[in-house]
Amino acid sequence: MSAKNAALQHHFEDLGQQYESSQLGMWAFLVQEILFFGGLFLGYLVYRSSYPEAFKIGSSLLDVKLGGINTAVLIASSLTMALAVYWAQKGDKKKIILFLTLTLILGSTFLGIKVVEYSHKWHHGLVPGEMFAYSGPLADQVRIFYSFYFAMTGMHALHMIIGAGLIVWLMVKAARGRFTAEYSTPVEMFGLYWHFVDIVWIYLFPLLYLIGRS
Amino acid sequence: MSTAVFKHRADQQAEDNGHTKNYLNAGFSAKSWLLTVDHKRIAILYLISITTMFLLGGIFALVIRLELLTPAGDMLQSETYNKMFTMHGVVMVFFFLIPATPAVFGNFLLPLMIGAKDLAFPRLNLLSWYVFTFGALLGVTAIVFGGVDTGWTFYTPYSSTYANSNVILAALGAFFAGFASILTGLNFIVTIHKMRAPGLTWFRMPLFVWAHYATSIIQVLGTPVVAITIILVALERLFKIGIFDPALGGDPILFQHLFWFYSHPAVYIMILPAMGVISEVICCFARKKIFGYNFIAFSSLAIAMFGFLVWGHHMYTSGQSVYASLVFSVLTFLVAIPSAIKTFNWTATLYKGSISYDAPMIYAIGFLGLFTIGGLTGVFLATLAVDVHVHDTYFVVAHFHYIMVGGAIMGYMAAMHFWWPKITGRLYPEGWARFSALVIFIGFNLTFFPQFIVGYLGMPRRYHAYPEEFQIWNVLSTAGATILGVGYAIPVVYFIWSLRYGAKASANPWKAKGLEWEKADSPPIAHNFEETPVVTEEAYAYEPKRG
Numbered sequence: 001m002s003a004k005n006a007a008l009q010h011h012f013e014d015l016g017q018q019y020e021s022s023q024l025g026m027w028a029f030l031v032q033e034i035l036f037f038g039g040l041f042l043g044y045l046v047y048r049s050s051y052p053e054a055f056k057i058g059s060s061l062l063d064v065k066l067g068g069i070n071t072a073v074l075i076a077s078s079l080t081m082a083l084a085v086y087w088a089q090k091g092d093k094k095k096i097i098l099f100l101t102l103t104l105i106l107g108s109t110f111l112g113i114k115v116v117e118y119s120h121k122w123h124h125g126l127v128p129g130e131m132f133a134y135s136g137p138l139a140d141q142v143r144i145f146y147s148f149y150f151a152m153t154g155m156h157a158l159h160m161i162i163g164a165g166l167i168v169w170l171m172v173k174a175a176r177g178r179f180t181a182e183y184s185t186p187v188e189m190f191g192l193y194w195h196f197v198d199i200v201w202i203y204l205f206p207l208l209y210l211i212g213r214s
Numbered sequence: 215m216s217t218a219v220f221k222h223r224a225d226q227q228a229e230d231n232g233h234t235k236n237y238l239n240a241g242f243s244a245k246s247w248l249l250t251v252d253h254k255r256i257a258i259l260y261l262i263s264i265t266t267m268f269l270l271g272g273i274f275a276l277v278i279r280l281e282l283l284t285p286a287g288d289m290l291q292s293e294t295y296n297k298m299f300t301m302h303g304v305v306m307v308f309f310f311l312i313p314a315t316p317a318v319f320g321n322f323l324l325p326l327m328i329g330a331k332d333l334a335f336p337r338l339n340l341l342s343w344y345v346f347t348f349g350a351l352l353g354v355t356a357i358v359f360g361g362v363d364t365g366w367t368f369y370t371p372y373s374s375t376y377a378n379s380n381v382i383l384a385a386l387g388a389f390f391a392g393f394a395s396i397l398t399g400l401n402f403i404v405t406i407h408k409m410r411a412p413g414l415t416w417f418r419m420p421l422f423v424w425a426h427y428a429t430s431i432i433q434v435l436g437t438p439v440v441a442i443t444i445i446l447v448a449l450e451r452l453f454k455i456g457i458f459d460p461a462l463g464g465d466p467i468l469f470q471h472l473f474w475f476y477s478h479p480a481v482y483i484m485i486l487p488a489m490g491v492i493s494e495v496i497c498c499f500a501r502k503k504i505f506g507y508n509f510i511a512f513s514s515l516a517i518a519m520f521g522f523l524v525w526g527h528h529m530y531t532s533g534q535s536v537y538a539s540l541v542f543s544v545l546t547f548l549v550a551i552p553s554a555i556k557t558f559n560w561t562a563t564l565y566k567g568s569i570s571y572d573a574p575m576i577y578a579i580g581f582l583g584l585f586t587i588g589g590l591t592g593v594f595l596a597t598l599a600v601d602v603h604v605h606d607t608y609f610v611v612a613h614f615h616y617i618m619v620g621g622a623i624m625g626y627m628a629a630m631h632f633w634w635p636k637i638t639g640r641l642y643p644e645g646w647a648r649f650s651a652l653v654i655f656i657g658f659n660l661t662f663f664p665q666f667i668v669g670y671l672g673m674p675r676r677y678h679a680y681p682e683e684f685q686i687w688n689v690l691s692t693a694g695a696t697i698l699g700v701g702y703a704i705p706v707v708y709f710i711w712s713l714r715y716g717a718k719a720s721a722n723p724w725k726a727k728g729l730e731w732e733k734a735d736s737p738p739i740a741h742n743f744e745e746t747p748v749v750t751e752e753a754y755a756y757e758p759k760r761g
């Protein structure tokens with residue numbers, strides 16, 4: 001029998017079983033996430049088909065430039081994340097930390113731009129609630145568009161914030177030399193999560209920013 | 215090389231303390247419980263939490279039944295009454311019945327039944343208990359600060375726009391309980407896929423495990439939808455986002471769709487694990503192999519799948535399209551089939567068995583009868599024309615109590631008695647147990663059967679006053695509820711008594727089949743088995759009766 005790897009938890013027979021379990025668990029978790037966001041997407045579809053005109057108006061008031069930049073930033077962060085996973089599998093501590101740092105920077109950039117966008121919307125009175133001040137055509141329905149905008153991007157941003165926290169946690173672990181060629185599961189699993197969050201945005205961007213533009 | 219050489223730290227400690235080691239004496243400090251990652255201890259933590267919630271929910275039930283003793287609304291104001299049935303429903307559904315069998319018995323037994331040392335993610339398991347308890351505390355806070363009055367279904371626009379009670383707190387409580395339920399389901403799925411002992415193929419697994427597999431699928435697929443729905447209701451209340459507010463162009467019916475998309479499958483989260491219990495108990499006390507193993511296993515999966523396609527049967531009168539209602543009606547008829555298959559198979563298992571009537575079996579037989587009544591009346595309700603007549607009457611209340619109390623809680627009680635010796639290492643007093651099982655059976659029927667009648671006669675649910683001619687049925691029901699309450703109180707007393715004074719249980723007091731009985735001690739050691747068991751036979755290989 002080979003020496004027990006320090007990363008092997010007591011209730012698993014070997015690292016292979018442990019790895020497969022983590023993988024299945026992560027995928028099941030992502031399925032759960034799809035249904036969670038699915039509720040929002042369903043609501044969006046229902047109201048978009050009820051109020052297509054208002055959704056176009058609402059969409060046209062969003063800042064496509066910032067949204068587009070953010071899309072590029074997120075895709076870039078997916079690349080750096082994939083590289084972090086690659087180096088984790090090789091067990092290269094320095095490179096893992098490097099690419100996790102880059103991912104963190106890109107993720108924070110995304111969130112920063114989101115804050116700028118939100119504050120613009122706030123100043124233009126497009127945040128649903130007491131302060132909602134849009135008074136153009138179809139005001140009530142436009143407000144529903146903005147409800148979805150904030151609910152969906154907000155929920156997405158929340159996932160990004162949690163992700164950023166996890167990156168910091170992974171960096172600490174990496175710095176302590178926990179990831180080796182035999183064991184890099186946490187980085188890989190987090191990679192799946194991060195890509196998932198990116199993909200959600202890939203759907204959000206056209207649905208929110210691009211409808212009714214030609 | 216065998217894994218037994220690596221002694222579990224906790225087992226080593228127990229030995230050093232000079233006991234026969236087991237998971238209970240592996241540590242006595244509060245920390246050894248509150249930070250445990252042992253699935254068996256977490257099951258006990260859950261048991262304590264949900265029993266507390268059950269008592270709380272029971273108090274509300276008692277108040278409801280007292281008010282309904284007389285036709286006039288004389289004890290409570292209508293607003294207070296609304297709060298009582300809401301809090302009863304919220305507590306019982308979200309904080310008791312959904313976690314009950316999976317989080318206690320599933321947690322305790324799954325690893326033992328499949329020959330694993332623990333669930334795949336022990337820390338996640340502990341986290342789920344903390345998340346659940348946090349949710350339950352939010353729920354209790356909502357109650358302490360004046361309660362909620364929306365009904366357990368939180369229908370909009372009342373919940374989102376008009377209600378003046380602690381809707382957000384209570385709904386967030388349900389949100390966190392749901393989160394815990396997702397974590398449990400995820401853990402079970404991975405455990406069942408990846409942690410089975412050598413030789414334990416899918417079709418050798420106990421049906422209890424199959425039932426929990428199907429339950430977990432529902433938990434993982436359904437719960438996130440109600441989670442996001444709850445968040446939208448909270449946002450609607452906080453920021454008037456308009457999604458469910460007709461005054462702003464929102465659609466309150468959308469809430470019902472989203473809610474029932476989860477909550478119909480959720481009724482199967484409550485019943486499927488109990489069905490798993492029944493398969494185990496019936497085989498053991500009829501001393502027979504299960505009849506139609508594959509059918510029972512696959513019917514669990516069928517329920518998990520079809521259960522997602524029938525939510526519209528709660529909305530026949532909501533104004534949804536008649537054609538949608540038609541389709542939902544047909545699909546609802548279909549979903550009754552897998553349940554019927556199970557019931558027939560259990561009955562066939564009893565046929566020519568050598569049956570003994572110990573308490574778990576009394577509960578199991580009670581389950582068969584009561585679940586059948588509940589299921590068949592469900593088919594009545596699935597029939598469009600009938601449902602328009604009885605929707606939102608006591609007929610519906612009786613239907614789901616027959617299934618949730620007569621089915622799910624009977625199964626839970628069967629599990630409680632069947633595995634109590636395994637969990638605690640003590641025997642409960644059999645005479646008292648049989649007696650209280652009968653009391654519960656009688657009390658239950660007296661409580662809920664009259665509700666079928668009074669509902670059919672037209673008494674609506676959720677009112678604190680009613681016409682005089684309905685009084686007799688309500689008096690019967692309240693009398694039954696009192697008996698039922700006594701029936702539930704007796705086991706609480708003797709279970710606690712048995713912890714100290716009960717006779718010591720052997721590893722397999724029922725001579726039952728299954729790894730948890732044949733290969734593990736009572737109570738089991740901290741890492742379950744001395745050596746990883748190897749499975750060489752099918753489930754339920756009971757000796758056939760001679761002669």
Ligand code: HEM
Nearest residue numbers: 481484485527528550589592593595596605606610614617
């Ligand atoms: C055998 C299959 C079943 C069928 C065909 C069925 C059918 C139905 C129908 C049509 C309704 C709607 C009645 C109405 O509101 O007018 C209903 C309500 C309900 N059923 Fe079932 N049911 C079945 C099994 C179950 C199970 C297994 C459970 C729980 C463990 C359950 C719990 C409920 C609950 C809680 C409600 C009412 C919810 C509410 O409005 O507060 N049912 N059932």
Ligand SMILES: [Cu+2]
Nearest residue numbers: 478525527528
């Ligand atoms: Cu239903």
